[in-house]
Amino acid sequence: MRWIWIDCFVEFEPGERATALKNITLAEEHLHDHFPHYRVMPPTLVIEGMAQTAGILVGEAREFKENVILAKVKRADFTGYGIPGDQLRYEATIESINDSAAMTSGLVLRQGEEIAQVDLIFSHVNQSTRSSEMPDHNFVFTGMFMDLLSQFRDKAKQESSTTHAK
Amino acid sequence: MTTSRDEIFGKIRDVLTDALGVDDDEVLATATLQGDLGAESIDFLDIVFRLEKEFSIKIPKGELFPDDILNNADFVDGDRMTPQGLETLKQAMPHADFSEFESAPLVSKMPDLFTVNTIVTYVENKLAAV
Numbered sequence: 560m561r562w563i564w565i566d567c568f569v570e571f572e573p574g575e576r577a578t579a580l581k582n583i584t585l586a587e588e589h590l591h592d593h594f595p596h597y598r599v600m601p602p603t604l605v606i607e608g609m610a611q612t613a614g615i616l617v618g619e620a621r622e623f624k625e626n627v628i629l630a631k632v633k634r635a636d637f638t639g640y641g642i643p644g645d646q647l648r649y650e651a652t653i654e655s656i657n658d659s660a661a662m663t664s665g666l667v668l669r670q671g672e673e674i675a676q677v678d679l680i681f682s683h684v685n686q687s688t689r690s691s692e693m694p695d696h697n698f699v700f701t702g703m704f705m706d707l708l709s710q711f712r713d714k715a716k717q718e719s720s721t722t723h724a725k
Numbered sequence: 726m727t728t729s730r731d732e733i734f735g736k737i738r739d740v741l742t743d744a745l746g747v748d749d750d751e752v753l754a755t756a757t758l759q760g761d762l763g764a765e766s767i768d769f770l771d772i773v774f775r776l777e778k779e780f781s782i783k784i785p786k787g788e789l790f791p792d793d794i795l796n797n798a799d800f801v802d803g804d805r806m807t808p809q810g811l812e813t814l815k816q817a818m819p820h821a822d823f824s825e826f827e828s829a830p831l832v833s834k835m836p837d838l839f840t841v842n843t844i845v846t847y848v849e850n851k852l853a854a855v
Contacts, residue, residue, distance in 0.1 A: 630767045631768070631770070631771055633744075633771060654774070654778070655774045655777060655778065657786065658786055659770065659786050660774070662771075662774040680767065680770055680774070682767070682770065
């Protein structure tokens with residue numbers, strides 16, 4: 560299994576906000592254990608989905624020069640669950656960003672209905688602030704995450720050229 | 726309109742209860758952030774962001790909580806700060822109360838400088854300068 564909990568971006572305003580989608584399917588192994596007769600996406604993985612959405616937004620805001628590490632879950636309030644067949648929509652907004660960290664707020668919606676609020680704090684780790692145990696390359700924004708953003712931008716470009724061609 | 730010290734304290738108490746998950750009555754003026762309120766290093770980022778939002782101020786890195794002084798070899802000698810280090814720290818933190826710390830400036834006691842009162846004074850100075 561690949562550690563990626565969003566399928567695509569559908570909105571991306573650099574430095575401001577981003578929206579990603581996640582389709583929950585029964586092909587996901589963990590759903591068969593969580594729980595055997597009541598399959599729901601674990602809230603911890605919903606938080607991870609928001610962390611990936613907001614983390615890419617934060618990383619892009621500083622041109623992916625730094626590793627962006629999830630430092631703290633400020634708030635995670637759940638009022639509902641996602642089950643197989645559902646589509647989750649992660650809406651992340653940057654509230655504050657500076658040299659050392661960023662704070663984001665986020666809503667999770669299931670078929671348009673809000674099921675969670677997840678607010679996060681990220682820490683920027685660069686060459687001068689990384690600890691000796693950390694690798695010296697960018698280990699957060701690997702190809703998998705960068706592809707998500709490239710796919711969104713390619714699609715947006717295609718749609719824009721199609722609109723202009725009409 | 727100026728904000729009174731009591732009003733500033735009230736808002737900071739709300740910030741700290743939200744950021745640290747502590748009760749209102751634990752946030753005393755003399756409470757230390759780490760020792761009494763259980764703050765960890767990551768919580769300091771959270772507190773700074775919340776203060777910026779609550780008071781509409783900008784807090785430059787290291788201004789409220791200086792974080793690089795202990796990395797300077799001239800400022801630390803074994804388990805305590807050198808006179809030069811102590812002087813630098815006092816200049817960096819005019820909002821802190823050094824009366825107890827300076828008599829025995831042990832590095833391990835430095836977190837005790839970060840009290841609720843330290844933040845209140847910092848914000849008070851910051852708002853007065855606007």
